[in-house]
Amino acid sequence: MIFAAALVPAAALVYGAFTSGLTANPIDYITDVTGTTALTFLVLSLAVTPLRRLTGKNELIKLRRMLGLFAFFYACLHFVTWSVLDWFFDFASMASDIVERPFITLGMTTLLLLLPLAVTSTAGMIRRLGKRWQLLHRLVYVAAVTAILHFWWLVKADIREPRLWALALSVLFGFRLWWTFRARLLTRS
Amino acid sequence: MLIRKPADIPYSEVTPKALYLRRREFIQTAAAGAIGAAVALSPRESRAQGRAKLPNVRKSSLSATEAPNSYDDATGYNNFYEFGTDKGDPKANAQRFVPRPWSIRVDGLVKTPATIDLDTFLKPFPLEERIYRLRCVEAWSMVIPWVGVPLADVIKKLEPQPSAKFVEFTTLLDASRMPGQRVPVLQWPYVEGLRMDEAMHPLSILAVGLYGETLPNQNGAPVRLVVPWKYGFKGIKSIVRIRFTDQQPRNSWQVSQPREYGFYANVNPEVDHPRWSQATERRLGEFRRRKTEMFNGYAQQVASLYSGLDLRKNY
Numbered sequence: 001m002i003f004a005a006a007l008v009p010a011a012a013l014v015y016g017a018f019t020s021g022l023t024a025n026p027i028d029y030i031t032d033v034t035g036t037t038a039l040t041f042l043v044l045s046l047a048v049t050p051l052r053r054l055t056g057k058n059e060l061i062k063l064r065r066m067l068g069l070f071a072f073f074y075a076c077l078h079f080v081t082w083s084v085l086d087w088f089f090d091f092a093s094m095a096s097d098i099v100e101r102p103f104i105t106l107g108m109t110t111l112l113l114l115l116p117l118a119v120t121s122t123a124g125m126i127r128r129l130g131k132r133w134q135l136l137h138r139l140v141y142v143a144a145v146t147a148i149l150h151f152w153w154l155v156k157a158d159i160r161e162p163r164l165w166a167l168a169l170s171v172l173f174g175f176r177l178w179w180t181f182r183a184r185l186l187t188r189s
Numbered sequence: 190m191l192i193r194k195p196a197d198i199p200y201s202e203v204t205p206k207a208l209y210l211r212r213r214e215f216i217q218t219a220a221a222g223a224i225g226a227a228v229a230l231s232p233r234e235s236r237a238q239g240r241a242k243l244p245n246v247r248k249s250s251l252s253a254t255e256a257p258n259s260y261d262d263a264t265g266y267n268n269f270y271e272f273g274t275d276k277g278d279p280k281a282n283a284q285r286f287v288p289r290p291w292s293i294r295v296d297g298l299v300k301t302p303a304t305i306d307l308d309t310f311l312k313p314f315p316l317e318e319r320i321y322r323l324r325c326v327e328a329w330s331m332v333i334p335w336v337g338v339p340l341a342d343v344i345k346k347l348e349p350q351p352s353a354k355f356v357e358f359t360t361l362l363d364a365s366r367m368p369g370q371r372v373p374v375l376q377w378p379y380v381e382g383l384r385m386d387e388a389m390h391p392l393s394i395l396a397v398g399l400y401g402e403t404l405p406n407q408n409g410a411p412v413r414l415v416v417p418w419k420y421g422f423k424g425i426k427s428i429v430r431i432r433f434t435d436q437q438p439r440n441s442w443q444v445s446q447p448r449e450y451g452f453y454a455n456v457n458p459e460v461d462h463p464r465w466s467q468a469t470e471r472r473l474g475e476f477r478r479r480k481t482e483m484f485n486g487y488a489q490q491v492a493s494l495y496s497g498l499d500l501r502k503n504y
Contacts (some may be wrong), residue, residue: 093469154464156327157274160372
């Protein structure tokens, strides 16, 4: 069911494309929606562990991989929108954008950080990598930060939305920090 | 799907020149018919939306020859933060705004400071249609058939003092009617300004309509500035004050982020916004980006205003 719900934003875009419901500037709108949806799933995947500890519902962990993969899926759509619809394979312009525009540099960074996480998300990979898997997947914390900065640096004046995402991420990080800190105190005493 | 490919058009489909040259007649007849029908069918509705045809609008040789964007593009995709920061917000939130009665305060270095009712203010000036390219600082553009009056005519009538070097415009400040002003995304009220010679340039107009009709609220009713060689944010909307001054005005976007937005804001493909390129733009309705032109394609008319000025420093 959650799988179906996660496809709603993509389906809405396809529906909008056929009913001219994507505003007067469809490419901009698609970029916006895919980016926001990717960020939503990224932050949701980071909410699983705190939620699990707070509610005691351990079965929530089963959702984490799917949420993370949907974040990657929408990040890929976001990238394809940019490279195909926006720039139409104009590689020179895209390259100079990645180098010269800090917010695009961060967007690319985020995608490249998510790529190895998606690749190593299979059960086989988890087994094979063992302890290193967990270490590798801590990259998601970096990706969440770069994703929000990517958003923050592209808005013109109204920073309310990226600020809200930064706040949400801070709360999720806050839980983790507090739990780690407490665990250390307990082991020491 | 959503992308209309700019396919090559077979010659058989090209409109014959004679017909093409008469397209205005055709559009006018069609528009008149449509408006006539709309008024006949539902006078209340059309009045509630404020859509009324403006009488006696002259054509102008200063109009661009490109095809205008659709009415829906121009009135549904707006930056007017007084009604919200999303492109669709102004249309959604400005419907109940009533731009009458409306008066304009004229003050500063002027012969007779006064507060003048808008209809009296505009009465002496014949309306002209000006089809202009609009280039937003966000790198998209449209072509819009404005209806308005040359700003130069208005200024001459107001008789500024010789010491006046700039003209400053102010938008209405009223958060109860402009809900976006409850959020401090910009300094309210919105302020814009022009150098006197820019304001007196024949391309600069005060617009009161588009597509031959009164200006919709989301486009800056009842009166706004249009300066086609500058980025769209210079086109201040819902003007309530015109002040003549010898000091360069501090426009709202410049106050908000002085490194990113300056006083001049001339369209310039060679001077990038610090965070994005200004070399290309997307004309709404087109798929591929197109190259942005110097002064938005009005270089021939306006470049001389800036001879000797470093446009990189004076962005």
